[in-house]
Amino acid sequence: MDLELGSEYEAFRTEVAAFLRLAWPPKHIQDLPSAVAQFRQAAIARGYLYRGFPKRYGGSEQPADPMRARIIREAFGRVSAPKELEGPGVSMLAPTLLGRGAEWQKERFIGPTLRGEIVWCQGYSEPGAGSDLASLKTRGVLEGDEWVVTGQKLWTTMAHRADFMFALVRTEPEAPKHSGLSYLLIDMKQPGITVRPLKQMTGEREFNEVFLDGVRTPKDWIVGGRGEGWDVSRTTLKHERDTVGGATRTEAMFGRLVELARAAERDGDPALQRDDVRQELARIEAYVLAQRYSSYRQASMELAGAAPGLIGLLNKLNGTLIGHRIANLAQDLIADAGLSMPPVSRAENRGPEKWVNQIMGSLGVAIAGGASNIQRNVIAERGLGLPRDAGDRA
Missing domain, CATH: 2.40.110.10 (Butyryl-CoA Dehydrogenase, subunit A, domain 2)
Structure with a gap:
């Protein structure tokens, strides 16, 4: 596998980085809603956000290009710049309307949804x-x-x-x-x-x-x-599973886990010297890297016009399993802080107790977007062609 981006994509990565240096404001005003909204509008105008949506619906109407989309996600993530708005409206409904909705539905709902007005x-x-x-x-x-x-x-x-x-x-x-x-x-x-x-x-x-x-x-x-609701809903669930199972999200979680282990070292707990911790970090990193290179393979297939097939069915389940391992090791590292009440708002996330939300939330991710056992059935039946359980056929 050739992992070099090539001159075209290297130039694009340089372009995105230059835009972020100029457009993403200093830290002291990054939390201002007006600054975030202004940045998103500038990013849309440059073709970096809502690339798959036509301009008349509030998008930037860019040709499908998985590699450019990946470069944008990674560049924005490195500087914590605002990406596309989150939530079921943006990540699930808007793409569904774009593919299956009537024209009046697209015109009425997609733009205000992308802008966060509804x-x-x-x-x-x-x-x-x-x-x-x-x-x-x-x-x-x-x-x-x-x-x-x-x-x-x-x-x-x-x-x-x-x-x-x-x-x-x-x-x-x-x-x-x-x-x-x-x-x-x-x-x-x-x-x-x-x-x-x-x-x-x-x-x-x-x-x-x-x-x-x-x-x-x-x-x-x-x-x-x-x-036709079942067929339409499958379109929506695909977008939800893509969101839950993304490699970028998993890599970010693993990066925070490594920082947690280093913080424990600074606080006098020789976490990184413990063989069990080091071995588990290595195992998790192996899973994270496997997920990343699988995503590279899928991106290459998309660029070649091929469907990922069975590999694509594994994304959500793999992301869930890696999240569980990260949460389990984090629980070990934070020790007694895991008995603290988890912070309710992000503003409170200052100490190791902020990991309690991640640890508890990892249980819910196994259900969101289709429970893990259901995902295994989908992989077995649709991906591997295995017969359904006898009880299901009755």
């Missing part, structure tokens, strides 16, 4: 439908020009702040369970919606349960056609 939540999981998502029971009935939606959603991230929800709803009750779902957009600021935050063991309240009692949404607020 916030979305994802209405998928239910009390009896998590990994087996197609078993969901929330119903949508068409009455005149409106869908009337009744049911409950669970583990709904940011529902307490959301303006809208994109939801899977059963609209064809007589159809097979995968064929009876539709993908609806719902205004969260209306009567009939009750949001109850769920307190996590970290003390945060990021997730919610949402009750929908006769909630109404216009007939044309459907993405795709009636009964």
Whole structure:
């Protein structure tokens, strides 16, 4: 494998670095919302952010180029410059609308979503439908020009702040369970919606349960056609899994773990002299490097117009497993600080106790975007062509 970027991409990397030196402001104003917004607009104008979105929807409309996208992510990450906004609206809904939405939906929703003017939540999981998502029971009935939606959603991230929800709803009750779902957009600021935050063991309240009692949404607020919700949702979940399983995120976590070990050394704990710590750091780094070079291979395949196939199915699961190993070693390194209450806000993240959120959060990542056991089934059945379990075929 040739890992040299070549003259074209080396020139592009130099260009991005020069832009960041000029456009990303000094540290004392980096947290100002106005400075962040101004920087993002400048980055969009230069073609560095929202590259896959047309300009008329608020993007920079650049040709697909996985290598340039990687160079941008890495360069922005090195200086902690703002990347594209995070959240289910930007990372999941906007790409889904771009691929499957009606033109009016793209024009109305994508631009404000990318700019952070409207916030979305994802209405998928239910009390009896998590990994087996197609078993969901929330119903949508068409009455005149409106869908009337009744049911409950669970583990709904940011529902307490959301303006809208994109939801899977059963609209064809007589159809097979995968064929009876539709993908609806719902205004969260209306009567009939009750949001109850769920307190996590970290003390945060990021997730919610949402009750929908006769909630109404216009007939044309459907993405795709009636009964096509399962196919549309698979597009959304792909974007979520790509976000959760990215190599850049894993490398950043490992870098923080190494710094934690060095900090323990400075504080008098000879962590890096312990054989078990050194061996585990080496093992984790091997996994991280394997994930990085796998991502290089996938980028090369994309550049050549080839689909990654089985390799791409492994990304989310590998990222989850590496995150677990990082969290386990971090828990060992922080020792008694692991008994502290985790900080609720980022402003409190000053001591080793900030790792408690990472340690606890690593358990949730194994569920987000498709539970790890479900991912293994997907790899086995779709990637390796193995038969489904006998119980599933019954």
